[in-house]
Amino acid sequence: MTDFLNILLRFFHFSSLLLLTGCLTYLMLLTPAGYRNRLEIRLSPALRSSAGVALFSAIALFALQTVMMSGEITALSQPDIWSAVAGTRFGHAWLPEMLLAAVSFMLLRAGGEAARYLLLVTLILQLILTAMTGHAAMHDGWRGVAGEVSQSLHVLAAAFWCGGLYPLLLLMQQGQRDPQDNTAVLTMMKFSRYGHWAVALVILSGVSNTLLISGIPRHFSFWLTGVLVKSVLVAGMVMLALLNRYWLVPRFRQSPAESRRRFIRLTQAEMGLALGAIAVVSLFATLSPG
Incomplete structure (x- = not known):
């Protein structure tokens, strides 16, 4: 039961952080200043719920770790077990993770552009901290440092790509309702321009992570099978992104209604594959990678 909860909580924590970071990046760095308030209003329900999920799952994962470490649920009422977990490598990364999740939750309810940029910084720090608790950080020395750096770049690039799909989808739906509104296309082109680099970084850092964690594979473990399944899902996302950018976008002027409708469907499919990869x-x- 604890293993299932561990997987489930990780899924909710990772997906909520990726969504929050991608949405805030899209909102603050890609969207025209005059359009940000309109987009933020539409993003607000997803942002608020994701911030709550990120905070809850961060606390729940730490509590679950105390149970797994002791083997008894009664550990939740034992301060010495909590202190022992806090002293582990996981605890050193996860205590600031929980603190930053709480700060993010409060910042999201604050107004002003400065609060939004500060929120983006806290989200980026949370993603980097998750890199310090996974397999990429299991080694000591240069290999451990390289693993943490590579994994940090991996999750940040994935956040830009995967998390940015949701605001892109909202804007394309708005453009479908109002064909005269070109904001969707303008921001989509910016997202596509930087998205090429994000996709390349996701792939390169993913390969680097695998080599740093397990070296050159000599046999297929269950862990490596999972890596291959994830790679297939990412390849599917790349294919859909290429279809959107280079097949549908050039057809926006010829048949705008049908092209936008197909773009929306393929983006929804891309989001589904992203959730599968997470x-x-x-x-x-x-x-265990072994």
Whole structure:
């Protein structure tokens, strides 16, 4: 039961952080200043719920770790067990993770552009801290440092790509309702321009992570099978993104209604594959790479 809860909580924590970071990046760095308030209003329900999920799952994962470490649920009422977990490598990364999740939750309810940029910084720090609790940080020395750096770049690039799909979808739906509104297309082109680099970074850092964690594979373990499944899902996302950018976008002027409708469907499918990839990561993050 604890293993299932560990996977489930990791899925909710990772997916909520990716969504929050991608949405805030899209909102603050890609969206025209005059359009940000309109987009933020539409993003607000997802942002608020995701911030709550990120905070709850961060606390719940730490509590679950105390149970797994002691083997008894009664550990939740024993301060010495909590203190022991806080002193582990996981605890050193997860205590600030919980603190930053609480700060993010409060910042989201604050107004002003400065609060939004500060919120984005706290989200980026949370993603980097998650890199320090996974397999990429299991080694000491240069290999451990390289693993943490590579995994940090991996999750940040994934957040830009995967998390940015939701505001992109909202804007394309708005553009479908109001064909004269070109904001969707303008921000989509910016997202696409930087998205190429994000996709390349996701792939390169993913390969780097695998080599740093397990070296050159000599046999197929269950963990490596999970890596391959994730790779297939990411490849599917890349294919859909290429279809959107290079097949549908050039047809926006010829048949705008049909092209936008197909764009929306493919983006929804891309989001579904992203959730599948996060689910796989949440599973094999709990497994031994051996």
